[in-house]
Amino acid sequence: MPAVFTSHALSRSGRLAGVIAFAALASTAQSAFAADAAMRVLNAPGSLIMEGPGTKRVDIQVAPQAGAGTNLVATLYRYDEDGKPSDTPVTTYQASASGGKASFNVAIPAYGLYLLDTKLQSAGGSGAELKINMAAITAGGAGFTDAGVITHFGQHKGNPAVVLPLVKKAGFNWIRDELYWSEVEKTAGNFSFPADYTNYVTQAAKLNLKPLIILDYSNRKAYPNLLKGPQGFPVNQQERDLFVRYAQKLVGMYGKQVKHWEVWNEPAFGKVTYENYAALLKDVYPAIKKVSPDSTVISCGGGGAGGGPGGDCIVALIKAGVLDYQDGFSIHPYMSPHDPDSGYPAKGAPVNPVNIPNVWPHLARMMNANPREGHGKLKVWITEIGWPSSPQSAGLSEPSQAANIARTYLLSRRYDEATEGVFWYDFVDDGVDPNNKESNFGMLRADLTPKPAYVAASVVMKTLGARKWARALIDSRDVKVYQYGTDNPVYVGWQTGSSENAASVQIPPGKYTQRDWQGATSTVTVPSGGFQWQLGALPKYLTPAGQSN
Structure with a gap:
């Protein structure tokens, strides 16, 4: 192994000290998701991952001392094309927090990853905050x-x-x-x-x-x-x-x-x-x-x-x-x-x-x-x-x-x-x-x-799925555009930088369904002679319109 080889390189015996157990959503793996101990999600672990869009009831326990007039406000954000929560909310919910529990019927409108940002509010101002990730996957x-x-x-x-x-x-x-x-x-x-x-x-x-x-x-x-x-x-x-x-x-x-x-x-x-x-x-x-x-x-x-x-x-x-x-x-x-x-x-x-x-x-x-x-x-x-x-x-x-x-x-x-x-x-x-x-x-x-x-x-x-790699349309240091499969092709593109840039891509003309990194779809029409594809670090996918995966 060369001396410069980088790795987390921790023995499994050392990993035994790690704790994998259900914790309150207040205990998450990123500081931005830290929450007040006064709040936690009551939904079963794993149940906030849905197969497809729909409505999910989210139950949140709050401190019993939350008095009359205390509300829980929940704002839903979708993750953006860069893999971060958007600044623009999808919708906002409000429920009474008195009685130690609040519930929301959260409508997930499309495939993707969502952040439900919940905050206690009372006459005296804002209190505890709890951030919850939800997903509607393909x-x-x-x-x-x-x-x-x-x-x-x-x-x-x-x-x-x-x-x-x-x-x-x-x-x-x-x-x-x-x-x-x-x-x-x-x-x-x-x-x-x-x-x-x-x-x-x-x-x-x-x-x-x-x-x-x-x-x-x-x-x-x-x-x-x-x-x-x-x-x-x-x-x-x-x-x-x-x-x-x-x-x-x-x-x-x-x-x-x-x-x-x-x-x-x-x-x-x-x-x-x-x-x-x-x-x-x-x-x-x-x-x-x-x-x-x-x-x-x-x-x-x-x-x-x-x-x-x-x-x-x-x-x-x-x-x-x-x-x-x-x-x-x-x-x-x-x-x-x-x-x-x-x-x-x-x-x-x-x-x-x-x-x-x-x-x-x-x-x-x-x-x-x-x-x-x-x-x-x-x-x-x-x-x-x-x-x-x-x-x-x-x-x-x-x-x-x-x-x-x-x-x-x-x-x-x-x-x-x-x-x-x-x-x-x-x-x-x-x-x-x-x-x-x-x-x-x-x-x-x-x-x-x-x-x-x-x-x-x-x-x-x-x-x-099972599609094999077929060919490279672009295979430069900074940009990759590959075709997987031949009879039912999928074109995949990304760039190694963090910002989005356009790449000139030559694929057969026609209508395509574009899928982003989190499964959201849009329609792309490719003219004769190719098109300019906006690509970022997270891959995007193109399939001929009407083609099943």
Whole structure:
């Protein structure tokens, strides 16, 4: 990994300190959404994300001491083309706040992301304020078959019955999670499976979400005299045998519902060593295949803490002669705070700069040059990539996160020769501190209200569906206009800057439906000779009028 490689690079054990739980809407992931403790939303978590426009009753609890004559005023704003709440309100509601509760029937007029700004008002002036995000997302569509998100059910966080439908609703088809060794074998030789583990795997299967499960980590609780090496990684035959038994028990328990397994997460190869990792692969791979022959076993666990854009783990395992002991490799190519189009400079690295247009083709060339005998070309899994939404002092924001998630999936489809799946880290914020970068990688806040990233991702998933990249109309440093699909094309455009600029685009003349980053539609007539398309950091989409997605 080059020294300049940027990443959030925090070990999963460190992330365990994060808290994912339903909190009052007063506790949100951005300081602008901070609210007085005297107010909170009573709606069920996740229920403010609607499939399509409509009316939603919003119930708000206020301090019991709110006396007669105290009102709650709620102003509805739609987010604008730059991913920020508009200055112009859609409408305003008012209800009595006496009695400790106020309710509004909020009419969401069109697809998109909305902010409901609620304020207590009394004869003495304004009081507490609570800001609430609501969304009407595009319904239908098969979503991206190669897109997934990171969930934290293995850490006993979140309710699968609430969270997983939101994953599916956005158009994702995969989740990546864990079934910890220390949780299923709490005492030596005695295996039991926590009910919430079985619950999330079962819930995912019911929704046709495919789980990618990580086999991790050490288990010093059950074996206090063993596993004393770096990260508790198995480094001798006795320890490997114990890990293999754990893996077989999991596959035996969940193998009908889980077909994809990843060996460890972000091993610190500088300490663990590739030799020890290769030895574990040689034992665990055939053991999994014996229990579940149609399973896919993925190696590298992200390539080490922070990833490594050149696929260092892949190179090392090929040199170690263990190509036959995995069905694919994974990397974690974090680029934050740089965008996925441009990335960051990496002098001396195998690719420079590090960005999706360089790294994905580089990995494809590696796979083409190193096929597995009798198996063919292996695939690379991007099992973690993501951008946080704050702090803004680090050049990050909710609009930039939304642009980066959309462009990550659009570019990955553009350069998909080697990649099998791309998993966004992560689905729900790990905390509520607006100044902690690690707490803000989610596309939903900790209370399961939507950020712009959730809405932007849903539009990519539902608009493109299974369409493959067809051609580039513009592929400059600053402007991208791509066609996806041939018989039913979708044209997608964006620019890497933050402001909007016009790009001259040549597509067949006729009427088109334009969809913005949050799903709002308008009609565009393209004359012969093309048109000037106003593009910004958040992608826009054009489909021929009357064409279904």
